[in-house]
Amino acid sequence: MVGIDDESLYRAIRISSANSSARFSTLLEDAGIVVAVAKSLLGEQSLELCPETVQRIADDIAADHVARRSVASARRIQRQGSREQQTPTKTAALPSIKGTLQLRRRDDALSLEASFPPIEPRLVARLRRALRRRRYAPRLWGVTTRIPSEQLLSSIPFALKLMSVPPGDSALLPGLVELDIEEDLRETLHSFDLNVTPPLLFAVGADNEVARLVRASNIAGHRTYWLLTTAADSPSLAGFPTLGEVGPFACYVLDPTDERACQALSNHGFVVGFGVSVAFAGAPPLVHHATIPAFLAGDRRIVVPRRSSPNGVLVEVDGHAVRAGGDEVVRVVVPVGEHVLRVSSGLESRDFVFRGVPKATPIAMAVCGVSACSSDLTVQALLSGSLAFTVESFAPLEGLELTVEIEAGGHKVFASAPLGHLPQTITSELEPFASLLDDATRELLIRTPGPIVRLRVGRLCERTWTLEHRVRPCWWVRGSNGRVALSGEMGELPFGEVDAATPHYPPAAGLLTPGLDARLLVPFGLSLTDYGEAASFTTFCAAPKRVPLDPPAIHKPPLWRRRRGERGAVGLEDLVEAYLRWSLAECDTVIAAIRRKQITSVIDGWIAEICCGPAWCELELHLPWTEPWGSLVDLAHKRGLGRDEYVDLPERVWLQALEAAITELRRELPELWSLARPPYDISERDWRVVELAFERAYESVGARYRKSGDTKTSDALAEADFTADNKPEEWRPILETVSAQSDLLPLASLLLPSDAALGFVIINPTEMSIDEFCEELTRWVQQNRRALAGGPPNADTFRAIVALWTEPEAAVRLDWRGALDTMLAERAVARAARYLALRRRQARRGGVG
Structure with missing residues (x-):
């Protein structure tokens, strides 16, 4: 074709x-x-x-x-x-590559610099080679000194020495028609564009040495600007400070807070806006960090202007208006009811909603609490890392510490670790459990009935649980000489072993032999009638005392989309049996637990590849380990958001303020990620919550520096205004990016049918039980029956599929073998269950691995 x-x-x-x-x-x-x-x-x-x-x-x-x-x-x-x-068509014109300008002051001398944005790497490499061979160094517009081609293509600012003002109809790069290069390279050079038509306005940076070109006509009134203009325009700027001349241009310093400078900027086509920036003092609100603050009727609130236009600010409440200028403040008496305080500066205004109540109503609330997220409160779940707890708090607390205490066999052991942002989910594979569950503690838990686990957050809250042992028809015993034996009511039972390099193999008869890597001990040859199917998964993972912690070299067999494999290939039932054997294995050492987890993860990926397809598995393999609130801090800091560029502070201070603000935002707007997903639904009231979070963060970090004696940093933070350089449209791209990572949108795009994917994306699977998972899947099947190859699965099938990927301990007690046919035949069902399981893993463990 x-x-x-x-x-x-x-x-x-x-x-x-x-x-x-x-x-x-x-x-x-x-x-x-x-x-x-x-x-x-x-x-x-x-x-x-x-x-x-x-x-x-x-x-x-x-x-x-x-x-x-x-x-x-x-x-x-x-x-x-x-x-x-066959009819020749004209090639579409390339988009313009627009350059930018900046002014640099060095040793009382001014220089005008230009730079062009980076272009496609392969194209720029061809262009650089072609121009270098021809020693191309053009005079821009024919009025500058020669510019080497390397500087044009470097994306780094280079000096622009103008002899005169370029004519309006002159080409940026003259003589391109005679240049002997390929046509597409010539078209690329034709697309370069740079505008030096006066007047040119530059915003001065905090170092007062570099000023960048202002492209918009609306400018902030709290910055200092340098204006480049020609000698013909100089009489209209008489009386303003000058910095000297740059080629044919004269440079003037304009401060918009001066009425004459503001008028001069307006005459040159720039609209000056001062924004609205105020602080509040006086009586504190009855409830801290509320979206609409409440005060006692009769309380006095003081409005303190931070920055204002030369004419001051206008404060209006219920039709009564007062203008404050210079160092003046406005005192407002709080009336009963909900009211709007409007602050206007020039043509801009902001509304602050507050409420006055006749008397305060005390609210008794627990500061924080600890709860268990897992239904399987057993010793085996604790040792396997699947036991999870949640620490929640409604107050903005910092520096909390979680202490875990285990009481078993007359012994008490404990460990502590700092808590991060609340609410926080902690599994038994993370700190402080990781330090606490050493080899001696694991052995103590295995042989002690009813051990007690106690979680304590400082002196604020404490919870205690008594763990049970899973009842199994046989159990493992390690003797004093290190010998491992499988025992039952009738005495010792036979067992085989599986090597870590081939974890999918069935167990081979024999005794444990010392090896270089982990081995799985599996009951061998037991009667299904006498011992039941659970005995097959009463396994034990043994590992040497020293082993490299890199993932083991595991041979991947051919994967067949059928129940059983043959001739070296494996099917789904083979893999699920191996997955359950390794995931439910007991471990008496930390090294064995790490090896068991690594091998289980590999087999889990093979199962996903058979059920969900290679495309799904490839995407899942490259998913990032993301915690949305931490990712928001990283992205915002890299892009310079969350700060006031007018205030010059070290990077570490802005990072501390950003972290404090995101912590506040996490408490005040926990539904942020559901609002940021398509369609983007963050309203003005939601954005006001963001602004309040940053204002409180500046205050809290500033108070911390003031307490340490650094009054300079504290005063600078007090002057910072989040609204000056942070607009909702600037934050929207990173909020959408983090929301997409949190929702695993690349995998959601592969859900079948595609128009039903949004129903899974919007739910929160963090605290969902297996039965709640089944309810969601049943609802989805009822709405999308035509997407299935056969009849809709029943609730027991859904329950077994979900349990395999979320709680393997519960899957053993269900008909998981009967669910394999659905996992093989209905790829849509398998992908839906897998997606919800990965969302739950990500929320609990900080990633999908």
Whole structure:
């Protein structure tokens, strides 16, 4: 087919078949078959399909008059398109590569510098080689000194020495027509654009040495500006300070807080805005950090202008207005009811909502609390790392410490670790459990009935749980000489072993032999009637005292999409049996627990590849380990958000303020990520919560520095205004990015059917039980029955599938073997269950691994 590649052809077919049946949509997942069939039907030879297959498809189409007419129409359009493509068409113009300017003052001398944004690396490499061979060094507009081509393409500012003002109709790079280079490289150079038409306004940085070009006509009134203009315009700027001349231009210093300077900027086409920046003093609110603060009626609140226009600020409440200028403040008496305090500065205004109440109502609330997230409160769950607890707090507390105490067999052991942002979910594989569960503690827990686990957060709260042992028909015993034996009511039982390099193999008979890596001990040859299926998964992971902690070298076998494999390949049932054996294994050493977790993760990925497909598995493998609030801090700090550029502070101070603000925001707006997902639904009231969080963060960090004696940093933070350099549209891209990472949107795009994916994205699976998972999946199946190849699965099948990927301990007690057929045949069901399970893992452990 002329003029269209395979990818475009496949995309066109998918768009045309948007309303097709579920079976046809399943066929369309294989791009290779779809493209090969389409090419064969339209008369192009294809080696992907044999002639017999093409003829059979053509005969089926010929028997259907609707399909026959559609193919004939497609061939007619194809012939017409081929004739049209023979007519030469004009290449579309490249987008303009706009350069920018900056002024630099060094040793009382001014220099004008220019730079161009980076372009595509391969294109710039070709362009650099071609221009270097021809020693290309142009005079921009024909009026500058020569500029080496390396500087033009470096994206680094270079000095621009102008002899005169460039004529309005002159080309930036003259003589490109005579330049002997390839046409696409010439077009790229034609797209370079740089504007030096006066007047040029530059915003001065905090160092007072570099000023960057202002492109917009609306400018902030709290900055100092340098204005470049020609000598003909100089009389209108008489009386203003000058910095000297830059080529044909004169440079003037303008401070918009001066009315004359403000008028001069307006005369040159710039609209000066001062914004509204105020602080509040006086009686504190009854409830801290409320969206609408409440005060006692009669309390006095003081409005302190931080920055204002030369005419001051206008404060208005209930129709009464007062203007404050200079160092004046406004005192407001709080009336009963909800009111709006409007502060205006120039043409801009901000509204602050507050409420006055006749008397305060005390609210008794627990400062923080600890709760268990897992339904399986057993010793085995604690040792396997699947036991989870949540620490919550409604107050903005910092520096909390979690202490875990274990009482077993007359011994008490404890460990402590600092807490981060609350609410925080802590599993038994994280600190302080990781330090507490050493080899001696593990052995003590295994042989002691009813051990007690106590969690304490400082002196604020404390919770205690008594753990149980899983009742199994057989158990493992380690003797004083290190010998491991499998015991039951009838004495010692036989067992085999599985090597870590081949974790999917069935157990082989024999005794444990010392090796270089971990081994799994598995009951061998037990009667299913006498001991039940649970005995097969009463396993024990043994590891040497010293072993490299790198992931073991595991041989990946061929994976078959069937229950059982043969001739070296493995099926789904083989892998699930191996997965349950390794994930439920007891471990008496930390090294054995680490090895068990690594091997379980590998087998878990193989199961996902069989059930969800290689494309799903590849995306899942490269998913980032993200905790959304921490990611928000990192991205905002990298992009310079959350600060006031007018205030010069070290990076570490802005980072501390940003972390404190995100902590506040996490408490005040926990639903931020649901608002940031498409469609973006963060309102003005929500953004006001963000502004309040940063204002409180500046105050708290400033108070910390003042307490340590650093009054300079504290005073600078008191002057900082979040609203001056932070707009909602600047924060929107990073909020959407972090929300997409938190929702695992790359995987959500592969959910089937695609129009039902949003239903899974918007739910929060963090604290969901297995039954709640099943309710969501049952609701989804009822709405999308046509996407299934067979009948809808029952609740027991859903429960077993979800348990396999969230709580393997519970899966053993369910009919997981009966659920394998659904996992194999219904890829849509498998992907939905897997997606919810990964969301839960990410929320509990900080990542999907």
